[in-house]
Amino acid sequence: MSRIAGRFARVEPRRRVRDLVLGLLSDLPRKNCWSIAEWAGQASPHGMQHLLGWAKWDADTVRDDVREYVLEHLHDDDAVLFVDETGDVKKGTHTVGVQRQYTGTAGRIENAQVAVYLVYAGRRGHAAIDRELYLPRSWTCDPDRCRAAGLGEDTVFATKPELAARMIGRFLDAGHRVGWVAGDEVYGGNPKLRAALEERQVGYVLAVACSAEVTTGAGEFRADVLAVKVPKWAWLKLSAGAGGKGHRFYDWAVIDLAEPRLGSHQLLIRRNRTTGELAYYRCWSPAAVPLATLVRVAGSRWRVEETFQSGKGLAGLDEHQLRRFTSWSRWVTLAMLAHAFLAVVRADEHARHSAPDGLIPLTCNEIQRLFTTLVVRPVHGAAHRLGWSDWRRRHQARAQASHYRRKAANQT
Incomplete structure (x- = not known):
């Protein structure tokens, strides 16, 4: 917390942000301003809501602090940057960025809010270091709606690959280097993102669709057509990395591409040894x-999935109940900090102490459980709990009365 303390001019927001981050790390079944404020011993959620909505501090500078914290502790010369989006299912139409759209979280089209994240993954661990909220055209084409959600007058539509390029650019402009960027088909199918990475001399292994057109010395072909032409001897059995049940072996093949731009252009093909299912990747390196x-980079995608899973399950990344953009950016930034703390503690514990025989190494889940139980579990008396019960019921009574008044006014 001392890393970000200087971003807050007064002691009150410094204390509140510490309580909020500890609340995000807690074992609360549901994490929002109400539950965390009660857990932290505050009399009402107003202080937490003020911290997220109106207090004077810049979430982007704290985001940069999170990035530097992660890189200081998890730095790896062979690290990979992953770009990927995740969605949070929401109700209503007023939450910033919400519309009916596909989200992998639900596996279908839902009323959801989608954000693109940049995840740093090395041998010591992985954590999110940047975020951008995806704003559909239904939002950027409606200035009044944007203004009501706290978005600036200059808000324009940006695709997910454009958001990814923006975050990667911030990472590189801050003076950091990375050898590889990876992502799924949304990003691999975007030629502008690929060109931007080549210009910055950053290698990539980006998934593409089977229908992607690539150019070889023999002409232009679809990726799936080229896969049929690969001879049997060209497939190699290689591990995509160790999983929960051991190494994940696939058959791999690589085809050199004929591109006018400098560097090594290749199409990487992965074949499931059981089902025969194929996956395709556009690859480039200086x-x-x-x-x-290439297999190591392509096979480490599980790290971004694990980052989202633990960020949501352990640090409340998706549990915000906030409508405005400022509040969203502050919540997810602090949730990223809370998750990064767990990832760093895990990495340090693994480096200092090997797990005894018969025990797996400490996980982020177990570290959170121990930290909450042994270090930060608050104890509040009956008066505090009863006071919160009164506050909730009073708030609900006001909301109910307001609803009845509006309903009566509409009927007259």
């Missing part, structure tokens, strides 16, 4: 690299 390197 100089040729071994197939094993």
Whole structure:
């Protein structure tokens, strides 16, 4: 917390932000301003709501602090940057960025809010270091709606690959280097993102659709057509990395592409050894690299999925109940900090102490459980709990009375 303390001019928001981050790390079944304020011993949620909505502090500078904290503790010369989006299912139409859209969280089209994240993944651990909220055209084409949600007058539509390029640019402009960027088909199918990475001399392994057109020395082909032409001897059995049940072996093949731009352009193909299902990746690097390197990058996608899972399950990344953009950016930034804390503690524990025989190494889940139980569990008396019960019922009574008045006014 001392890393971000200087971002708050007064002691009150410093104390509240500490309580909020500890609340995000707690074992509360539901994390929002109400539940965290009660857990922290505050008399009402007003202080937490003020911290997220109106207090004077810049979430982007705290975001940069999170990035530097992660890189200081999890730095790896072979690290990979992952770009990916995740959605939070929401009700109503007033929450910033919400519309009916596909979200992988639900696996279908839902009323949801979608954000793109940048995840830093190395051998010591992985954590999100940047975020951008995806704003559909239904929002950017409606200035009044944007203004009501706290968005600036200059808000314009940006695709998910454009948001990814923006975050990668911030990372590189801050003086950091990384050898590889990875992402799914949304990003691999975007030529502007690929060109931007090549211009910055950053290698990539980006998934593409089976219908993606690529150019070889023999002409232009669909990716799935080229896969049929790969001879049997060209497939190599390689591990995509260790999973929960051991190494994940696939068959891999790589095809050199004929591109006018400098560097090594390749199409990487992965084949499931059981089902025969194929996956395709556009790859580029400033100089040729071994197939094993491309496989390592492609096979480490599970890290971004685990980051989202633990960020939501352990740090409340998706549990905000906030409508305005400022509040959203502050909540997710502090949730990223809380999750980064768990990732850093895990990495340090693994480096200092090997797990005894018969025990797996400490996980983020177990570290959160121990930290909450042994270090920060608050104890409040009956008077505090009863006071919160009164406050909730009073608030609900006001809301009910207001609803009845509006309903009566509409009927007259």
